[in-house]
Amino acid sequence: MKSSRNLLLLLITLTAALTTQAQQLEKSQKILNEYANNHPQEKLHMQTDRNVYAVGETIWYKLYSVIGMENRLSVLSNVAYIELINPAGKIVDQKINALYAGVAVGEMALADSLVEGSYRLRAYTNWMRNNDEDYFFEKVINIGNVRSDNIETKSTTITENGQEFYVIQLANVSGAAMPKTKISYEFKDGEKVVDRGREDIDQEGRIKIKVNDKNKGKLLFLSFTNPDKRKVQKTISTKSFFSENSIQAFPEGGHLIADELNRIAFKAINPQGKGIKAKIYILANNTDTAATLETNSLGMASVPCYLNKGTSYTVQAHFADNTQKTINLPAIENSGYSISVNQSSPAKIFAQVNISQDKVNNEEVYFVLHHLGNIYYIAKQKASNKNVLFSIGKDKVPTGVMTISIMNKDFLPLVERVIFNLNNNRIMPLTIEQDKDSYGKRSKVTNNLTLDLGSSAGTDTATLASLSASVINLTKYGKDLSDDVSILSSLYLNADLKGFIEKPAYYFNADGTVKTQELDDLLLTQGWRKIDWKQLDSLNNTPMYPIEKGLRVTGMVKKLGRKAPAANAKVQLISTKNFMDYLDTTANAKGEFEFDKLLFPDSVKFLVSAQDEKGKKNIDITYNKPSPADVNLAKNDPLIQNDVNASFREQLLAGKRFYQQLESKGLMDKVTEIEEVVVTVQRPKVPDNSTNLNGPGNADQVITADDLSTCTTLEMCLAGRLMGVVFQGGKPMNTRGNVEMQVVLDGMYVESDMLSSINPQDVASVEVLRNINYTSIYGSYGGNGLIVITSKTGRDASRGDFRPRGLLAIQPKGISLMKEYYKPEYDVDSNKQFDQDLRMTIHWEPGIVTDDHGKASFNFFTSDEIGTYRMIIEGLDVEGRLIRKVIDFEVK
Incomplete structure (x- = not known):
C-alpha cells in the first residue's frame, strides 16, 4: 500500500509539473504572438544614384518601406524622414517624404555651405524610433567642396624630440602649397570645446599642432581664409591616429x-x-598550439577547438602589417550549456546543444527558432546526455536573420545564437536585355527587363514589382568601385544587426546566393535584435512613438499668463492659403491638443487659434516642434574619412564642370560666390510683444524707435524710408500695383490714414511686410501688404488689450515636393541636349514598374565620355522577394 501511495504521489507531482510547464509555454507563446501582432517590424532601404557628390549637386533617391521578414511593401507608416548628418554628427538637412504603398521618390540638394567630408544619409519612420537607431537605414556618402573651398588637406601625426604633433598639409587642387596665413583651430569633445588656438602655415603649406591630453583623439575643426578670400572650414577626425590593431574572440x-x-x-x-x-594561433598554456586559422579580408574567421578543463588558453594574432597582439581566451565554464550550429547542408539547419555533465538531468529543453515574437519552429527533447541534436528544413522558414534560443523547462533561455537562413524560394532573378552589345557616345540605350518566377511560373502569382535603376560611368570612380550597401544587405542584415558592418553587400553573391561561411562568421561577431526573456511580461507596453498615417501638429494650451492648462479648450488649425480651410479639435484635461493624419507641402504656414469653454481667447498656445531621432555616431564611424577633397579630386572636378553647364542652361540655380563680408551692425531689435504673426522681426524691413526720434508725426518719419512704400493722402501705398496697405496697431486692424495721428514717441517698432512669405499668413488682410506697428510697453498700456490672444502662427515642416530628374535626349528633334555632356550620374530611373508578366523597359542616352558603364537595379515584387541586378556595358 505504501509503495502504491508513493507512486500515486509521484504521478500527481509529475502531472502538476507538466501542467505548469505547459501553462508557462502557452503563456509565453501568447505574449510573443501579441508582441509580434502589435509591434510589427518596419524596415527601410534607400537606393541613391551614386555615393560621391560635390556641394551644389543633388542626391536622387528612392525609398522602399517593408514589413517583417517577408519584406512585403508596408502600409503601416505613410511618412518617412530622410536626414543628412555632417562629420561632426549634426543634422544639416531633413526631408519628409510621403510613402505610397511602401515607396517614395525624392531628392536632396546639397548646399554650397557644406564642409567637405563623409556624411551619413539615414532614413526612418516615426514607428522605427521605438527601437534602437542602429536599425535605421544609414549609408555613408562622401561630399567634396571644390566650389567655395578648393583646398585639399592631408592629415597625419609626427613625433619630433619626443613631442607628438598633428600635421595638416594644405594645397590647392593643382597641388600648389597654400600660401602663408593663420589657421584657427578648435578641438571638440561632443559640443564642448576642449582646446583651441591659431597656427601659421609654414613654407611647405603645413601647420603643426601639439598633441596633448585635452585634444588627443578629439574632433579637429579648422577655419581660415583661402587665397580667393573665401572663408573655409575643415573637419578632421584624429582618434584613428592613436589606435592600434586589435583582436576579439567570440x-x-x-x-x-x-x-x-x-x-x-x-x-x-x-x-x-x-x-x-591576420593569422591567429590558439595556444594552450602559452606553448602548445590548439588551433590555427586565418581571417578573410574583412578580418573575420572561426574555428572549432576542443578545450580541456583546467587549461589556460591565449590567442596570438599576427596581422598583415607585421604587428602582433596577444589576448586571453574568454573564461571556460565547467558547468553550463553551449551551442554548435551547422548550416553546411543545403536543405537543413542542424543545432547541437552541448551540456556539461552536471546539467544532464533528463529535464526538457526547448529549441525555438524565432524573430521578434514570431516563432517559426519549436521542438523539445530531454537533457538525457551531453549532446542533444535538433534540425529544421531551410525551406520552412523565411530568408533573413533569426535567433535560435535553447530554453529550459520554465521557458527561459539557456543559450542563444543568431543565424542567417537563405530560403531559395525568396530569390527573384531579373534578366536585362539591351538592344546592343556596346554603344557609342550619345547613343540611346534600350533596356528590357524580365522577372523570372522560376518554380512559381504558370501559377496565379503576379509578377508586379517596383524597381529603381542607377547608371554611372566607372571611369570616374575607378574600376574597383564597390557598392557596399544594397537592398539585400539593408533588409536582410542591417535592419536586424547592431553595430558597424563593413561592406554588408559583400556577403550576397550576384546569383542570389550568400557567402555562407563568411556570413556566419559575421553573425558570430555581431550584436542583434533580440527579446529580453526576463522581461517578457512587459513586452506589450504601449510604444512611445506612434504609427504616422500623416503629419501631426501637437501642442498645449494654458490659461493666459498661467501654468494651469486650458482644459477642453476648442482649438483650430487654419491654413493661411485659405482661411476657410481649417480643422477643429478639443484639448484634453491636460491642455494637450493634436491634429493628425495631415498632408501638406513644405513651407506652408498655419494659424493655431484657441478659445476656452466660455468662448474667450485668454489662452497661451505652445507648439511642440518635432525633434529628430538621436544620432548614433558609432554605427558607421569607421567609414568616416578625412581629406575628402584630395581623395576624390577627379570626380569632384568633373562634377564641377558638368554643373557649370547646368547653371548656364538654367537647369539648376546658379551659385554666386562672393567674398564674405563681416557685418558688425546688429539687426534692428523688435520688441518681444510684437504682434507680427510671422514672429518679431520677421519682416522685409524694420524701423525702430531710434529712427523715429526726430519727427512730429509717424507719417513724416516713415515717408521716404520704407522700401516699396509711398504715401498718398497720408495712406501707405504698396508700389506693387499702387494699392493701399493694411495697418496693424498692437494687433488691431486700423484704417491706414490713422498713421498721422500716432505719436512717434509712443512707437517701439514698425515692420513692413510686402513679400508673400510674410503676408500669406494674414490671408485676405495681407493681399496688399501690411505695416505692423508695436507701441512701447507702458507708454500706451491700453493698446496692450489689442494684442492677439489665443492665436499662434506656426510653420511646421511639410512633405517635400519631388523634382524631375533631368534626362538629356539626343534625338534629332530634341531640345534637351548638352553642348558637352559630362554627366556624373548617367541615368536615374526611380519609377520602374513591371506588368503582370514581369516585364518593363526604359531607355537613356550615353554621355560624351567613353568607358565601362555600370547599371544597378534594385527593388522588390508584391510578394516581398528582393531584386538586385548589376550589369556593366561598354561605351566606345
Missing part, C-alpha cells in the same frame, strides 16, 4: 564549455575600425 552562443568541442569566432580590426587580415 564563443559561439556566448559560452565556452570545458572538455567539449567549441567553435570560436575572431575579428581582427585595424586603427580605423575596419577589418584586417
